[in-house]
Amino acid sequence: MLDTLSIRTQRTTASRLSQLDPEHIEFGKIFADHMLVVDYRDGEWQEPQILPYGEMTVSPANSALHYGQAIFEGMKAYKNAEGEIALFRPLDNLHRLNASAERMCMPHVPEEVFMQGLAQLIRLDADWVPNAPGSALYIRPFMFATDGFIGVRPSESYRFVIFTCPVGLYYNKPLRVRFEQKYVRSAEGGAGFAKNAGNYGAAMYPTRLAQEEGYNQLIWTDASEHQYVEESGTMNAIFVLDGRLVTPALSTSILDGITRRSILQLARDWGMPVEERKVSIFELLEAHRAGKLEEAFGVGTAATIAPMATIGYQGEDFELPVAGPDAFSKRASAALHAIRIGEAPDEHRWMVRI
Numbered sequence: 176m177l178d179t180l181s182i183r184t185q186r187t188t189a190s191r192l193s194q195l196d197p198e199h200i201e202f203g204k205i206f207a208d209h210m211l212v213v214d215y216r217d218g219e220w221q222e223p224q225i226l227p228y229g230e231m232t233v234s235p236a237n238s239a240l241h242y243g244q245a246i247f248e249g250m251k252a253y254k255n256a257e258g259e260i261a262l263f264r265p266l267d268n269l270h271r272l273n274a275s276a277e278r279m280c281m282p283h284v285p286e287e288v289f290m291q292g293l294a295q296l297i298r299l300d301a302d303w304v305p306n307a308p309g310s311a312l313y314i315r316p317f318m319f320a321t322d323g324f325i326g327v328r329p330s331e332s333y334r335f336v337i338f339t340c341p342v343g344l345y346y347n348k349p350l351r352v353r354f355e356q357k358y359v360r361s362a363e364g365g366a367g368f369a370k371n372a373g374n375y376g377a378a379m380y381p382t383r384l385a386q387e388e389g390y391n392q393l394i395w396t397d398a399s400e401h402q403y404v405e406e407s408g409t410m411n412a413i414f415v416l417d418g419r420l421v422t423p424a425l426s427t428s429i430l431d432g433i434t435r436r437s438i439l440q441l442a443r444d445w446g447m448p449v450e451e452r453k454v455s456i457f458e459l460l461e462a463h464r465a466g467k468l469e470e471a472f473g474v475g476t477a478a479t480i481a482p483m484a485t486i487g488y489q490g491e492d493f494e495l496p497v498a499g500p501d502a503f504s505k506r507a508s509a510a511l512h513a514i515r516i517g518e519a520p521d522e523h524r525w526m527v528r529i
């Protein structure tokens with residue numbers, strides 16, 4: 176990628192890279208040395224800067240803290256066998272960030288700032304991109320309101336930041352999940368399609384209740400009838416029903432996951448029927464009874480694919496078949512991995528080398 180933007184960079188004088196044990200990376204605790212910071216004020220984005228990763232000060236009246244004007248993204252950079260680094264579908268993340276921004280009355284981030292900022296930040300911290308199998312550099316772009324004003328109205332100033340952290344192999348222990356029919360993550364017409372901070376805060380309590388009952392995650396259902404699957408935890412939900420890939424159709428209450436899109440594309444490439452439509456609890460339980468619920472899994476950037484082993488419904492647990500090596504979820508996960516580390520042809524041009 177060509178540098179068209181020269182970003183003022185203040186390098187750290189005390190790299191923390193030696194604190195990283197590449198064999199035992201704990202998710203989300205050790206951050207790479209630098210971060211990109213860009214402020215928005217007076218109706219325009221100011222000059223981007225790369226700074227040592229560190230704390231920032233905000234006004235106590237900061238409207239992100241009070242009213243939740245805050246959005247984020249999650250993506251990954253991968254290293255191939257030659258040590259070259261590539262991002263997976265970064266423009267999709269930018270477009271979604273800007274869709275979230277729109278929903279929350281926040282300014283769009285220009286493509287040049289996002290892409291050049293990412294490329295220059297990650298090149299500077301290239302040694303932080305792990306190359307052990309299954310590892311990657313997790314990238315967290317986010318934006319929040321910075322006005323020190325407690326009136327309720329969209330902020331006039333914002334900060335956009337990108338920081339990164341190395342992540343190891345995500346161990347996909349098959350999940351115990353249950354349908355949630357009381358609490359909702361999001362409703363039609365709400366902001367569930369946006370990656371805004373408040374969606375996560377409000378999901379924590381119902382998730383904790385399920386965890387106290389011995390489940391790992393919830394399968395959220397629709398807000399009006401509590402009959403149709405929305406998502407699983409913070410992942411999109413996909414099912415293999417009688418040889419067909421079935422997933423809830425996108426709506427204003429479902430987040431348009433990039434992993435979801437990629438998995439559906441792979442299935443179509445492989446000639447597998449793909450159905451994006453309403454999926455009811457009843458249909459899934461019926462299919463399970465008939466032995467046709469072959470696989471169920473969540474998909475998202477953190478885990479790629481997280482298979483479900485058990486689905487709970489009104490106090491009863493339904494066990495799913497153990498996914499063998501030929502299972503769709505296993506093949507799709509391996510295919511995505513191979514594309515990401517440059518071991519399989521990138522037919523859809525998903526990877527962007529930096």
Ligand SMILES: *Cc1c(COP(=O)(O)O)cnc(C)c1O
Nearest residue numbers: 409410411430432433434475476
């Ligand atoms: C981020 C997210 C996903 C997964 O999106 P990816 O782009 O695949 O990482 C799914 N559901 C929710 C609610 C999310 O926030």
